[in-house]
Amino acid sequence: MAFVSACSKPPLHPRTGVTIHQVEDNVSFLETDGHRIKVDVYQPEIGGRNPAVILLHGSGGIHGPGTSTVNRYARTMAEQGMIAFVVHYFDGTGNYSTSDSAEAANYFHWVREVREAVTWIRTRSDVQVNSVGLLGHSLGAFLAVGVAAADVRINRIVLLGSALEPFLADSIKRMPPALILHGEKDSTVPLADALHLADFLRTHKFVYQMKVYPGEEHNFTDSVASDALTRAARFLAPTRRGARARD
Numbered sequence: 001m002a003f004v005s006a007c008s009k010p011p012l013h014p015r016t017g018v019t020i021h022q023v024e025d026n027v028s029f030l031e032t033d034g035h036r037i038k039v040d041v042y043q044p045e046i047g048g049r050n051p052a053v054i055l056l057h058g059s060g061g062i063h064g065p066g067t068s069t070v071n072r073y074a075r076t077m078a079e080q081g082m083i084a085f086v087v088h089y090f091d092g093t094g095n096y097s098t099s100d101s102a103e104a105a106n107y108f109h110w111v112r113e114v115r116e117a118v119t120w121i122r123t124r125s126d127v128q129v130n131s132v133g134l135l136g137h138s139l140g141a142f143l144a145v146g147v148a149a150a151d152v153r154i155n156r157i158v159l160l161g162s163a164l165e166p167f168l169a170d171s172i173k174r175m176p177p178a179l180i181l182h183g184e185k186d187s188t189v190p191l192a193d194a195l196h197l198a199d200f201l202r203t204h205k206f207v208y209q210m211k212v213y214p215g216e217e218h219n220f221t222d223s224v225a226s227d228a229l230t231r232a233a234r235f236l237a238p239t240r241r242g243a244r245a246r247d
Contacts, residue, residue, distance in 0.1 A: 012072050012073070012075070012076045012222060012225055012226050012229065013076065013079065013226060014076060014079060014080050014226060014229065014230045014233070018080055018230055018233075019080075019081070020079045020080070021044035021045060021046055021078070021079055021080070021081055022044070022045040023042050023043065023044055023045065023075055023078040023079055024042075024043045024045060025040070025041070025042055025043075025075070026040075026041050026043070027039070027040055027041070028041055030087070030113075030116060030117055030120050032092060032112070032113055032116040032117075033092060033109075033112070033113070033116075035091060035092040035113075036091065037087065037088055037089065037091045037092055037113060037116075037117070038088040038091055039085050039086065039087050039088065039117065040071055040074065040085070040086040040088075041083070041084070041085055042074045042075050042077070042078035042083070042084040042085075042086075043078060043083050043126070044078045044079065044080075044081050044082070044083065046081060048126070049125070049126055049127060049128045049129075050081060050082060050083050050126060050127065050128060051081070051082045051083070051127075051128050051131035051132075051133070051236060051237035052082065052083045052084075052085065052121050052124075052127045052128065052131065052132045052133070053074075053077050053082050053083070053084050053085070053132075053133045053134065053135050053158075053232075053233075053236055054085045054087055054114065054117060054118070054121070054132070054133070054134050054135070055070050055071075055073060055074045055077070055084060055085065055086045055087070055134075055135050055136070055137075055140070056070070056087065056089065056114065056134065056135070056136040056137070056139075056140025056141070056143050056144055057069075057070040057086070057088075057089075057090075057137065057138075057139075057140050058070075058137050058138030058139045058140055058161070059097060059098045059099075059103065059138060059139040060097050061090050061095065061096055061097045061098070062086070062088055062090075063096060063097075069137065069219065070086055070137055070140070071086055072225075073135065073137070073225070073229055074086045076225075076226070076229045076233075077135070077229060077232065077233055077236075080229075080230070080233040081233070081237070082233060082236065082237055083124075083126060083127060085117065085121060087113070087114060087117045089110045089113045089114060089143070092109060092110065092113045093106045093109055093110070098139070103139060103142075104167075107142075107143070107146065107165070108146070110143055111143065111146045111147050111150060114134075114143065114147045115147060115150065115151050118132055118147075118151060118153050118154065122153065130155065131155060131236075131237055132153060132154060132155060133154065133155060133156040133157060133158065133236040133237070134147060134148060134154055134156075134157045134158070135157070135158040135160070135232055135236070136157070136158070136159055136160065136162065137160045137161055138160070138161045138162075138188065138189065138218065141159040141160055141161055141162030141163075142162060142163065142164075142165055144157050144158075144159060144162075145157070145159070145162070145164065145165070145168065145172075145175075145178075145197075146165065146168055148175055148176055148178075149168065149171070149172045149173070149174060149175055152174065154176055155176050155177075156176050156177050156178070156179070156235060156236050157175075157176060157177075157178045157179070158178075158179045158181065158232040158235060158236060159178060159179065159180050159181065159194075159197075160181050160182070160220070160228065161182065161183070161186060161188065161189045161194075161218050161219075162180060162182070162189065162194055162197060163189050163193035163194055163196065163197050164193075164196060164197040164200055169200065172204070175201065175204070175206040176207075177206075177207040177208065177209075177235075178201060178206065178207070178208040178209070179208070179209050179210075179211075179231065179232060179235045180194055180197065180198055180208060180209070180210040180211070181210075181211050181213070181228045181231065181232070182194040182210070182211075182212050182213070183212075183213050183215075183216030183217050183218060183220065183224075184212050184213060184214050184215060184216060185215055185216060185217050186216070186217055186218045187217065187218065188217075188218035189218060191212065194210075194212075198210050209235070211228075211231065213227075213228070
């Protein structure tokens with residue numbers, strides 16, 4: 001296994017009052033549909049089986065020097081006792097970045113890839129098989145909704161900069177508890193779209209929570225991201241060891 005490159009930005013850390021674990025980074029690969037999918041793994045240095053979270057990046061993909069936003073988020077989740085997996089789902093379709101038309105064409109292919117990742121993750125001896133969640137940002141959040149609707153093995157989801165794909169609305173029959181975290185001033189995915197998703201979940205009697213951050217855009221500032229990720233870890237694994245954060 002190769003080691004993930006060091007962060008080019010200062011690391012995000014959980015909010016005060018949370019036990020911070022040392023994290024080991026490595027890279028693995030998942031074979032699916034004849035493609036080799038890269039997976040960045042962030043593993044807290046604690047023994048036994050631990051909750052897992054799959055992180056899904058946005059439409060810009062994961063590329064360029066340094067560490068992406070979603071990888072910084074993954075490290076922060078691992079510091080809080082979760083095993084975090086960043087799935088490079090664009091690898092399965094050959095995308096570097098994407099567009100609205102490419103997203104529509106590839107959406108269900110990406111759903112299948114993430115579901116294959118769930119199968120692969122659940123075979124690990126360090127993962128609690130009944131505690132696998134999703135954390136998606138932007139396109140990754142849209143994708144998380146589709147994966148969670150299709151896969152009963154996903155027990156909770158966290159959505160940053162999210163909304164509901166119109167072509168999914170009529171087919172969603174199940175949804176695990178969801179946490180929606182959104183910026184009030186988001187100009188990429190307007191708050192109205194996130195509120196529409198919340199209304200859909202409420203109407204269909206799905207469990208959800210929502211937190212709107214005043215003045216925040218689509219990409220959170222570091223201080224807000226730290227708060228959001230602390231909330232996310234507490235939501236995804238409320239009984240994990242070392243969870244001491246309060247609202």
